[in-house]
Amino acid sequence: MTKTMCRFCGSKDFVRCGKRYNELRARQVYKCKNCSKRFTRNDGFLNMKYDPEIITLAIDLWVKGLSLRQIKDHILNFHGIKVGHVTVLGWVRKYGEVIDGFTDTLRPNLDGEWTADEMVHYFKRNHNWIWNLMHMQKKFLIASDMSASREQRNANELFEKGLAKTNVPPRTIQTDGLQNYPQAIRQTFGRYGTKHVRHSMKSKVCMNPMERLQGTCRDRIKTTRGFNSIDSGRKVWKAWVNYYNFIREHSAIEKTPAEACGINLDLKGNKWRDLIEKSVNGGM
Secondary structure (H helix, E strand, O other): OOOOOOOOOOOOOEEEEEEEEOOOOEEEEEEEOOOOOEEOOOOOOOOOOOOHHHHHHHHHHHHOOOOHHHHHHHHHHHHOOOOOHHHHHHHHHHHHHHHHHHHOOOOOOOOOEEEEEEEEEEEOOEEEEEEEEEEOOOOOEEEEEEEOOOOHHHHHHHHHHHHHOOOOOOOEEEEOOOOHHHHHHHHHHHHHOOEEEEOOOOOOOOOHHHHHHHHHHHHHHHHHOOEOOHHHHHHHHHHHHHHHHHHOOEOOOOEOHHHHOOOOOOOOOOHHHHHHHHHHOOOO
16 A cells, blocks of 8 residues: 655655545545645545445446446445446546556566457447457557557557557567558567568467457457447546456466566555555555
8 A cells, every 4th residue: 555645745744633524435634744734645536425445346347347237236235325327437437547547657578479369349339349469478468459440550550559568579479360460560560570470360279368368358348238439448448458467367377467577566455446546656
C-alpha cells in the first residue's frame, strides 16, 4: 500500500484529524504539521461515493465475464447496495484508463518471439476487428486494438504500438497468412532484423498460444453481445488487457505475464485496489 503523505506539501509528518463521512463510506482525515492543511490520502478513490471494495469488485466481475446488469444484481443481493449498471460501466472505463496510463510507462522485457493475429467481433451487428500482439513464451499481451476495418494501416498501427512498448525488438514474429502482416513487419521492424514466420491460414499448430488468447477474448466479449462503438469498446478493453497482464495468473507459466517479463508490482490482497493506488501515485 502507498505510504501516506500530505497531498499539498509532501510531508510525512501529520496526525489523524477525525473522519469525513458520506452516506456510504467514511474516510480518514489527516492534518499536516508542516503546512497545517487537512487532507485525505489519495488512494485513487478520493471523490468516489462508493467504497473502493465495491468499485473494485464490480471491475473484477466485469473482466471475468459478468454482464453489467449481473454485476448490479450481485452487489445488491450480497452487499445490499444499489448500483446502476451505467455506473458500473463508468467505473470500468475510468479505472481502465487510470491503470493504463501507469502501465503504459512500464517497459517489460519482451525479447524473443512474438505472435500476432486478428479476430472478428461485432459493434451493432457490424463486422469489426480486435488485433492482438503477444509474446509467445511469456504470454504478455503487448498491444491490443480495435478497428472497423482490416486494412494495411491497422496492421501497421498494431506493430507500432508493440515497438513503443519495448526497448528490445523481437527476434521473430509469427502470424497467419493475412497479406497485411509482411509489409507491416518490414516497415516497423525491418531495420532491427526481425524475422517473420508466416503460417498458412489452415495451419493452427504454431499459432496455438494466440488461438488460446483469442478464445479468452471471446469469452469476455460474448457476454456484452458486442460494444456500442469502437471508441467505447477501446475504453473498457483497457481494463481487460491490464487484468490479463498484471492481475490474472496464467496457468501455463504459473505467474502473471507481467512477472514473466520482469515487472513485479508486488500486488497483494485486493490487487485491483493496490494497482489503482500505485497508478495514481506513480508506482510508489
